[in-house]
Amino acid sequence: MNRPTVLADRLRDKRRREFFGREAELAEFTAMLAGQAATPAVLFVHGPGGIGKSTLLRNYAELAADRGRPVFEVLGGDVGGTPAGFLRLAAAALTEPDAVLLVDAFEDCQHLAPWLQESFLPDLPVTALVVIAGRCAPDPRWTAAPGWHQVLGVRELGELPAPAVEELLAARGVPNSRWAAVTRFAGGHPLALSLAGGIAVRDKENSGIAEQAVVAALLPHLLAGDVPSPAHRRALEVCARAYGTTEGLLRAVLPEHDAAPLFEWLRRLPFVSPGRFGLVPHDVVRAVLSADLRWRDPAGFAELHRSLRGQALARVRAAAPAAVLREAAALRYLYRDSGVPTYQHQWRRDGEVLESLCQERDHAEVLELARSSGEAERVEWWLARQPGAFRVQRCADTGELIGVTAWLRLLRPEPEELADPVVAAAWRHAESTSPVREGEHLGLARFSLLRAGHPGAAPARDLIRWRLLAEMLRGERLAWTYLVAEAGEPWRSWMTESEQPPAGEPLEIGGRLFALYAHDWRNRPVEQWLEAADLRLLEGTAPAEAGVLCRAEFDEAVREAVRALHRPEALATSALVRTRLLAAHCGRRAEEALREVLTTAIEGLAADPHCGKAHRALVVTFVTGTATREAAAARLGLPFSTYRRHLATGLDRLCDSLWHWANQAA
Incomplete structure (x- = not known):
């Protein structure tokens, strides 16, 4: 039968x-x-x-x-x-x-x-x-x-060829008039085609739907009836943006909602899988959710990003040593769409390559790897000098050494340390621009060595980048950081884009030209640095590059700024905006913050018994203001020559005071 x-x-x-x-x-x-x-x-x-x-x-x-x-x-x-x-x-x-x-x-x-x-x-x-x-x-x-x-x-297995894409869309009943919009979004990616094609079939009324409308409509239609509340939708958006979503993350980002049922709902979704560090949506669904939110609610996208970034930064700073790399990866992942290649990472299974502190038993292999770079002698010297600065990356299954990195912590280098030309160049640059003060230190990524051509090189490179990011974010009293990378393009553009411009002339190492890429963390602290990265991600623009002015340039900028004290548009473009003077005013309009800094500094001179006349000259001339300098002298009841002398003294003392502030801001 x-x-x-x-x-x-x-x-x-x-x-x-x-x-x-x-x-x-x-x-x-x-x-x-x-x-x-x-x-x-x-x-x-x-x-x-x-x-x-x-x-x-x-x-x-x-x-x-x-x-x-x-x-x-x-x-x-x-x-x-x-x-x-x-x-x-x-x-x-x-x-x-x-x-x-x-x-x-x-x-x-x-x-x-x-x-x-x-x-x-x-x-x-x-x-x-x-x-x-x-x-x-x-x-x-x-x-x-x-x-x-x-x-x-x-x-x-690659994307579907064009004939197969057309067959798939036809079989799904997608009208020909919708194929272009669907394929512009999905290309030949089968899952994306299926999702977008389904939307196109259900939304037959709008035959001329544009590409972005497909993106924006994809998830709302796909999940119609399956998203119980706005809180569930926000949880889904958190899952799309975060490296991995845990109940704790939902609780932190959505404190007004009960995280447990939201997490359980996410876990049951067919396109969400449990990962080692939380829930992970399917790649295409993740991308579509992000695109939908970014197009539909740019302010909500920015708010979510900043909330996730704040949580990620706090976790990096508070992480136990064993969890530091994971938390640094989670923070870096938030900037994957910023367009800066150094923020991206090669997708690999977590744990394929492992990092550990370099031990004495590792030294022989480390030196063998260093010989190919022409740096073996320097590596051996620093291994003896700062053994705790070195970390190794090994293949998890074979134990094979794949990479080595060294993060040197320099307070005030000894002459024998300055014999290293890279250390000497970094210290020389710091001393000539904004010296390292008592109690501060300089961080230098002196060595980043990888076994060329090894299949584990890509994930090892990710570990190295996460380690360097963690060192920059967790360093206490960290004045400067210097990274060594190839001179010229594309590294120059990549590093400058991430506010780590080249410092000084290129260096020849092992027959190749390298550059030092520097960042002054007193001038642009971590929070401001990440806010600049936020702008690149959210608006596709970057703020003005943080500036390091010599004393003469600084004094001239102060004099120009006080003359423009009541002209906001001029204050907004002042060179002082890009200095450490505004480090404590993060998030405020630049012109408002600079005006407050200048007026506070002028008022501060009143406490100095030797600056009384100079202080009054500054207040009458710049704070209350007069039509002419002669009118200011008359208001003060001074001969014009005497007034000019007091004003010059006041400006000199104001510059001294602000220079001191700028070099104490951290």
């Missing part, structure tokens, strides 16, 4: 009819099932989130089942991170001659790759087939291992 058709059959048939653009992948797997020569026994498919890896594996499973092959499916997130966890899910495949093992979301257990390569996969029956799908490509050492290049196939 024939089995009756069930709903699963209809669903499978519909999925097959709406599966487009992967003909080559299906043909290859069909050939693998048939045992054709030169087909791989292990197929590794990689690509970004939402590109269709899971859908492809579901089709593979159906093809295999149709041919009577036993199918075993493993989801990387269910493995638990250990070989035992993987065996719990896949051990049955070891005893099935025709087994087809499909491993999805391999990025969640990618650190098990060496064990799979060396232990598990070789024990499978020779007729078994394996398909592994993940975001990251396999380690080149796997593909290059003896014997594996003959049985391992690596395929990158």
Whole structure:
């Protein structure tokens, strides 16, 4: 008796009819099932989130089942991170001659790759087939291992080609008039196409919908009836912007709401997955949520960003040593759309590369890596001088050294320390612009070495950047920081954009030109520095670069500013706006803050018994104001020459006072 058709059959048939653009992948797997020569026994498919890896594996499973092959499916997130966890899910495949093992979301257990390569996969029956799908490509050492290049196939799953995109949209019932708007937003990304196409079908009234309207409408329509309240929508927006969303983060950002039910609601959403450090939405959904909020409510987007930034900064500063990098990564992630490449990071599974303090047992490997940069002698000297400044980055699964970084803390360098030309250049620049004062220190990222070409270099670079950011944000009495990077473009533009302009002339290190990129944290404290980054992210503009004026330039700027005391437009463009004088006035209009600083400084001279006449000359001339200098002299009852002498004295004392303020502000 024939089995009756069930709903699963209809669903499978519909999925097959709406599966487009992967003909080559299906043909290859069909050939693998048939045992054709030169087909791989292990197929590794990689690509970004939402590109269709899971859908492809579901089709593979159906093809295999149709041919009577036993199918075993493993989801990387269910493995638990250990070989035992993987065996719990896949051990049955070891005893099935025709087994087809499909491993999805391999990025969640990618650190098990060496064990799979060396232990598990070789024990499978020779007729078994394996398909592994993940975001990251396999380690080149796997593909290059003896014997594996003959049985391992690596395929990158890209976007759908244009014909397949059109087929998909037509199958979903998207009118031709809407295709351009949908594809401008989604490109050939299957998940984005499906989401945007669904919106276009439901919103048939507006056939001329623009690209931004698709973005803005995507999530509200997608979640119609599924977002219970404005609080739930805000929680969803937090999840879209944050590195990882925890109940604690929701409680901090949404203090007026009960965080527990909001978190549970987020966790149940189909496009949200649990990560190591909180809930993480699907990449495309994250991008769409962000775009929707930014377009629909720019002020709300800015408010949310600043709230998340405040929380992230507080966590970086309060973090225990073991959590510092994670919190620095969370802060840096908030600026991923700012357009500054150094704020971006390579997506990798957390824990693939680990950082630790450099120990004596690491020294030999550190020096071996340093030899390729021509810096081995300097590295060895500083290892002896400041061993605690060095950290190493190692591959989690093999322990192989991938990177080394050193953050030197310099109070007042000794002559032997100044023998290092990089240290000497940094100290010389600081002394010639704004010297390091008693109790302050200078931070120098002296070494940042990576093993070139290593697959772990990208995540190791991320760790180094997070470490440097943490040092800058957590440094107590930190006056200057200097980073060493390549001279010229594009680094010059990148670093200047992040308010770390080049300091002095380029330096030759190991036969290559490098530059020191500097930031004075007394001139632009952390909060102001991050607010400048906020402007770049939120408005696409940057504030005027923080200025360091020599004494003559400073005095001239003070004299010009007091003459413009009652002209706000002139005060707003004063060179003093970009100095440390306004460090305590963060968030206020520049002209208002500068006027207050100037008038307060003038009033402060009244307390000096030697400045009484000079103080009165300043008040009458600039604060209360007169039409002419002669009128000011007459109001004071002084001969004009005497008035001019008192005024000159007052201006000199005012400049002295403000210069002192500027160099004490921190």
